[in-house]
Amino acid sequence: MRILHVTDRYSGGVGRAIDRITELVPEAEHHLLSTGIESTHGRGAYRGTADLPDGHVARVRAVRDVVDEVAPDVVHAHSSWAGLYTRVRRLPVPVVYQPHCYYFERPDLPGPVRRAVRSAERFLAANGSVVAAVSPREERLARSMGAHHVVRIPNAPSSAAVREAGARSGAGAGSRRIVTMVGRVVAQKDPRFYAATARAARAAGLGLTFRWLGDGDPDLVRELADAGVEVTGWLTADDVMRQMAASDVYLHSAAYEGFPISVLDAARVGLPAVVRDIPAFEGARLTAVGTPDEAAAAVHAAVEDPRQRLRMIASGDRLVGEMDETALHDGVVRAYATAAGGALVA
Known part of the structure; x- marks a missing residue:
């Protein structure tokens, strides 16, 4: 299965989450269309990468162009803007949308902005995309947006490293x-x-x-x-x-x-x-x-x-x-199978 990951925030936790998927789901061929690289951590195991251009209209076009070029089985959109770029115009392939937290959850948003963002999420959910939720609460939010197909993809630690000396043992473990x-x-x-x-x-x-x-x-x-x-x-x-x-x-x-x-x-x-x-x-x-x-x-x-x-x-x-590697792997595979026409997971 060929997957195209799309994000405008390939940095921090979102970047690590996408990289982790490529590591833990090696049976898929992963491609990346992104911008927002702010960290020096290495890219994941991508067969191909491309940059999103500046401007929202240009990015919507770029998604369609790269989809035509890569011919993925599924597009995996990470974060709100990528969810817009991949769903505002229906693509010829299914989309898995992973919010990485809904923007309307931001507590300092003015009421009119919050309502507008919620309305946009409801509109975009109507195109039948699969929503990947990281928690039971995010599942409930997705369903409240009108998403018909919601699959849990719990996050997993970004490293397989085990604790070294159990982390520090508190007071007395060091001078600071x-x-x-x-x-x-x-x-x-x-x-x-x-x-x-x-x-x-x-x-x-x-x-x-x-x-x-x-x-x-x-x-x-x-x-x-x-x-x-x-x-x-x-x-x-x-x-x-x-x-x-x-x-x-x-x-x-x-x-x-x-x-x-x-x-x-x-x-x-x-x-x-x-x-x-x-x-x-x-x-x-x-x-x-x-x-x-x-x-x-x-x-x-x-x-x-x-x-x-x-x-x-x-x-x-x-x-x-x-919330470990096995749970993430199984959730991702189930989301892709659901999007590509496998048995739907309610």
Whole structure:
């Protein structure tokens, strides 16, 4: 089966998710039409690659041109804009649309914009594409958009690396106690929340070092730096895993998500995780917080309280047991079979 992946955000978590599919579904021939490469991690196992041009109209045309050239069995669209480019005009091949979190979930969207985005998703869902959801909540959202065929493709850790020395063991493991976040420095990941947590921890004298693995909006990067957060810039996937394993606790500050791979990566290396209390983590049994002060207290407890730390690590282990490589492989294969005319999965 030949697959054409399309995305305007081949960077950060979306890029890692697409690469992971190419690694874990080698029985398919993968092609990539993309833009937005911001990281230095290597491309996945693609038979061919092409760049999306500038401009929305040009990108819609480019999708059709590359489909004609590559002749894929399925087009796999990643994120909202790619969902538009591949579905606003019906293609001669089926489409699997993977939102990687719906944009209308962004909490600071004005009401009229949120309604317009929801309407666009409903309109595009009417063309019969298969929606790939990463969680039960995203499945419910997809069905509320009118999607008839929804298949679960859970994320999996971006590396098969096992924990090295079980990640750091908390207080006393090193001269600095390091809190880490991974991702693009953009509004979705809420770097201002992370910066506020760093300031709250410093004001309380908690002795924590805050680090952000990634890059992005220069103004937001500056705000992180002003709060004393170390921003590394883009790293290779292997370097990200090494930096996480050398940390003491992972804090995911995003305001809205599908389900972030970096949380699974933290669990894979044995790192306790603290997350925002957002719908993406419903049922995940992770330590969730609502404010920067709560986040500072939670990451401090993950370092200082051995029993709390072990409980948090156990929660991560359960999560990786449910969202792993086998589950991702089977979900992807089922989505492609559904799109290509196999037995429909409700």
